[in-house]
Amino acid sequence: MAADYSMQVVAPFSPLIIKATAPDAVVSALNVRVDQILGAQGERRARDWSQHLAGNLTTEVRMTDVIRQMPELTDFLYDVARTYTYRCENALLNYGNYSETEELKDKTLEIQIKEGWVNDMYAGDFNPVHYHQGCIYSCVLFLKVPQGYEAEFQADKHRQNSVGCLQFIDSRTAVGTRNLFMVKPVVGEFYLWPSWMLHCVYPFRGAGVRRSMSVNMALA
Numbered sequence: 580m581a582a583d584y585s586m587q588v589v590a591p592f593s594p595l596i597i598k599a600t601a602p603d604a605v606v607s608a609l610n611v612r613v614d615q616i617l618g619a620q621g622e623r624r625a626r627d628w629s630q631h632l633a634g635n636l637t638t639e640v641r642m643t644d645v646i647r648q649m650p651e652l653t654d655f656l657y658d659v660a661r662t663y664t665y666r667c668e669n670a671l672l673n674y675g676n677y678s679e680t681e682e683l684k685d686k687t688l689e690i691q692i693k694e695g696w697v698n699d700m701y702a703g704d705f706n707p708v709h710y711h712q713g714c715i716y717s718c719v720l721f722l723k724v725p726q727g728y729e730a731e732f733q734a735d736k737h738r739q740n741s742v743g744c745l746q747f748i749d750s751r752t753a754v755g756t757r758n759l760f761m762v763k764p765v766v767g768e769f770y771l772w773p774s775w776m777l778h779c780v781y782p783f784r785g786a787g788v789r790r791s792m793s794v795n796m797a798l799a
């Protein structure tokens with residue numbers, strides 16, 4: 580029976596996350612460059628960024644300069660960050676109604692890349708719960724997953740499938756509200772979120788490398 584009164588879910592609050600797929604060429608170019616860096620002992624040591632990061636993992640190399648010099652990558656990052664900003668602004672201003680999005684598209688917005696790095700994780704590595712400081716947005720691009728990862732993930736029969744996954748945490752609980760969001764790493768997939776949002780990465784047990792790039796961004 581149709582009700583003769585109106586009802587609308589309004590969604591005025593954050594946090595929102597945007598998901599995108601990076602061009603294959605960007606993923607390939609990054610992997611080539613990271614493999615070069617990790618193959619050169621001197622550069623690998625010079626770029627070691629582990630003292631600045633939360634991760635309990637094998638390799639964390641600073642890539643800020645490299646990222647800034649890859650136009651196809653920076654175009655992608657800027658585009659997703661701008662789109663996220665406009666859509667969030669629109670959603671928050673209009674209670675989740677996206678009908679005004681076109682108007683916001685015309686705005687120009689300068690995105691700054693503050694820091695960027697690449698993590699290589701091997702069996703047992705993990706990234707404890709943390710958030711990113713000194714920026715507005717943080718993001719991840721998955722660059723490699725271990726060859727046997729899919730089989731390991733499918734074999735994980737625990738109540739919550741978490742092996743090798745990234746998880747976002749928001750402490751609030753309510754009917755209709757999720758406070759945990761699990762993300763399975765898939766090469767080429769990209770997520771951007773407000774930098775204050777807590778997140779962590781769970782370990783896996785199989786052989787091979789799980790590689791991801793993270794970038795902290797701000798609005799100019």
Ligand SMILES: [Fe+2]
Binds near residue numbers: 709710711778793
């Ligand atoms: Fe992080």
